[in-house]
Amino acid sequence: MAEAGWQRSLYDETYEGGWLEEIRTEVFKAAKGRCVLCSVFQPRTLDHFLPKESWPSLSVLTLNLVAACADCNRIKGTLANASPGQQFVHPYFDAVPMNEVFLHCSPVKDGVMSPGFSIEPCAGMDNDLLARLRWQFDTLELDEMYRDEAMLFFGERKDDWRESAEIDWVTLARQIERECSSAAKATGRNMWKPAFLQGLLDCPSFGASPLTFLGQ
Ligand SMILES: [Zn+2]
Known part of the structure; x- marks a missing residue:
């Protein structure tokens, strides 16, 4: 096991000033x-x-390294040895269909703005991948995180959207459509912002009476 200890300790060299520092830099760069x-x-x-x-020989393999925030790293760290149906999606090896929409948002609940997010099947996604994406989504508590982000964003956009809504729904819908497509262009479609904006466009109660939600 002396060898395993040596392999694991290689990882320390990826920190600033270490001879493998470039590995860390590259993985962060790839995460944009x-x-x-x-x-x-x-x-x-x-x-x-x-x-x-458990896999010391993979401690500095770039394909085993994922740039993560502290919260996700903490939650994931304790769960890495879970059963086959409860495994994280590998960011480099698992073929997640990025050109299809699988993150959906239902923005209104019980007549008030309260966005809920979910992963739904799409073309190119088999049941195994769907189950793992959903498990990962639940495990990392992304629904809550996305709801918080969407509510903050809604608060920021409210005044501007109200001005359009006062003209008519078509004006507001066009504005939200533009914001949705530029958000999708910036981050990909399966992110909370484009999902939330598309959810607003598709939501009958928001469309019927946007000023109820945006304030008079
Ligand atoms: Zn994170």
Whole structure:
């Protein structure tokens, strides 16, 4: 096991000033400023997809390193050895159909703005991947995280949207459509912001009476 200890300790060399520092830099660069697991927060840690304690020889393998925020890393860290149906989706190896929409949002609940998010089947996604995506979504409590982000965003956009809503729904819908497509362009479609905006466009109660939600 002396060898395993040596392999694991290689990881220390990825910190600033170490001779493997470039590995850390490259993995962060590839994440483009977002935690690979939640896509919301800045990644400040490296998560080992397969924990280095059990797979020491993978401790500095770039394909085993995932740029993650501290929260996601903490939650995932304790669960990496779970059963086959309860495994995280590998950010590099699992073929998640990125051109299809699988993150959906239902923005209104019981007549008030309270966005709920869910993962739904789409073309190119088999049942195994769907189950794992849903398990990961629940485990990382992304529904709650996305709801908080969407509510903050809704608060910021409210005044502006109200002005459009006062003209008519078509004006507001066009504005939300534009914001939705530019958000999707920036982050991909399966992120809370485009999902929330599309949810608003598809929501009959919001469309019927947007000013109820935006304030008179
Ligand atoms: Zn995260």
